[in-house]
Amino acid sequence: MEPTGQSKPSGSLHKFLRMVLFCVFILGCFVTAFLMYYKPSTTWLNHLLESSDSAKSIQHVYTATSEKNMTIVLVWLWPFGTKYDTNVCSSIFNIEGCFVTADRNFYNKSDGVVIHHRNIAGDLSNLPKSQRPPFQKWIWMNMESPSHSSQLSGINNLFNLTLNYRRDSDIHVPYGSIVAADTVEDFVPPSKNKLVCWIVSNWSPNHARSKYYNELRNHVKIQAYGRAFNNYLSDKDYTPTMSSCKFYLSFENSTHKDYITEKLYIPLSMGTVPVVLGTTRENYENFVPRDAFIHVDDFKSPKELADYLLLLDKNQEMYLGYFKWRQHFKVKRAHFWAEHTCKACDYLRRKNEYRAFNNLNKWYWG
Ligand SMILES: *[C@@H]1O[C@H](CO)[C@@H](O)[C@H](O)[C@H]1NC(C)=O
Ligand SMILES: *[C@@H]1O[C@H](CO)[C@@H](O)[C@H](O)[C@H]1NC(C)=O
Ligand SMILES: *[C@@H]1O[C@H](CO)[C@@H](O)[C@H](O)[C@H]1NC(C)=O
Numbered sequence: 001m002e003p004t005g006q007s008k009p010s011g012s013l014h015k016f017l018r019m020v021l022f023c024v025f026i027l028g029c030f031v032t033a034f035l036m037y038y039k040p041s042t043t044w045l046n047h048l049l050e051s052s053d054s055a056k057s058i059q060h061v062y063t064a065t066s067e068k069n070m071t072i073v074l075v076w077l078w079p080f081g082t083k084y085d086t087n088v089c090s091s092i093f094n095i096e097g098c099f100v101t102a103d104r105n106f107y108n109k110s111d112g113v114v115i116h117h118r119n120i121a122g123d124l125s126n127l128p129k130s131q132r133p134p135f136q137k138w139i140w141m142n143m144e145s146p147s148h149s150s151q152l153s154g155i156n157n158l159f160n161l162t163l164n165y166r167r168d169s170d171i172h173v174p175y176g177s178i179v180a181a182d183t184v185e186d187f188v189p190p191s192k193n194k195l196v197c198w199i200v201s202n203w204s205p206n207h208a209r210s211k212y213y214n215e216l217r218n219h220v221k222i223q224a225y226g227r228a229f230n231n232y233l234s235d236k237d238y239t240p241t242m243s244s245c246k247f248y249l250s251f252e253n254s255t256h257k258d259y260i261t262e263k264l265y266i267p268l269s270m271g272t273v274p275v276v277l278g279t280t281r282e283n284y285e286n287f288v289p290r291d292a293f294i295h296v297d298d299f300k301s302p303k304e305l306a307d308y309l310l311l312l313d314k315n316q317e318m319y320l321g322y323f324k325w326r327q328h329f330k331v332k333r334a335h336f337w338a339e340h341t342c343k344a345c346d347y348l349r350r351k352n353e354y355r356a357f358n359n360l361n362k363w364y365w366g
């Protein structure tokens, strides 16, 4: 009796332990499966935001950002209505300590509010209405030239900082830049089967560039793409087409100081020699090596430019001269619009002095 009496409890203990082990095993399986399929959200802040109802989660994020000494930047209007991932300052640009959001509930807590000029209503009715916190700076953001940005009288005494392609803006974000290459090596341009190309999305016969083109095409064959030429180029054909041209007409749609756009930086980055029309050669040379491009002003007439392009077509050594700079440099293009708003945040973190920009209209359009 005794032995069986003793073995009975020990038998049920075994059963119990087996049961526990089984449960632990099953639980383990669930945890593993969860970890395998659960994709952590990009940032812990986003996670906090998704976690509960909005008022509560905003309070959570605010507590978290102030504990971590983070700067909050509010993107008030999506540029041209295009949404983008705002929370990439650390992951893409190595800018730490920023929380960039388009959630207007953060207005009262935002250190900076970025306002995209081209989205401002003429009567300013879509600008923030509640009182501006004393520490908050409004940042005027615009990447379009004065010719394609309407002047609004009401914005003159509104902003604290400017974000623009112009070098004398507070937060300077050019369309691209030439930066040191990681290694020194000869650059070999991609193979070419066209001489001069032009891709146009906004054709207007009145643009200075259209007049120059109409003259130039009398003297050299130009492959023109775009709806205006009944020759629409799809996105997938863009890169291969651009890189298969020896020269590309980097003709800006307007002429202004420092206004040098992706029309220059895309061909430069692809190994196609840009022929520029826009601001002066001197101004281009502030940003790009002088032997990286051809300027229409280098020639007395479109005919002389055409003759020079035809000469380079026959002389490979001269043509390759336009890539010497690539031994030491490479092209870095702007990352729209995340880079712009991360740089705004970076600026606010580095400079905290009071600023008012009460001269916007004169500065930009004057
Ligand atoms: C911001 O603060 C003002 C008072 O200064 C208040 O009227 C408004 O409701 C607040 N806005 C938000 C989004 O919390
Ligand atoms: C002018 O060029 C800029 C830069 O490429 C572009 O964003 C803009 O839409 C163009 N505007 C017109 C009217 O051509
Ligand atoms: C918070 O960050 C700013 C900007 O980086 C820095 O100047 C300041 O010393 C920091 N404050 C604290 C308490 O860490």
Ligand SMILES: *[C@@H]1O[C@H](CO)[C@@H](O)[C@H](O)[C@H]1NC(C)=O
Residues within 6 Å of the ligand: 134, 135, 136, 137, 138, 157, 158, 159, 160, 353, 354, 355, 356, 357, 358
């Ligand atoms: C920002 O500019 C406005 C308008 O000039 C001014 O009233 C405000 O005090 C400035 N704020 C800061 C923090 O510089």
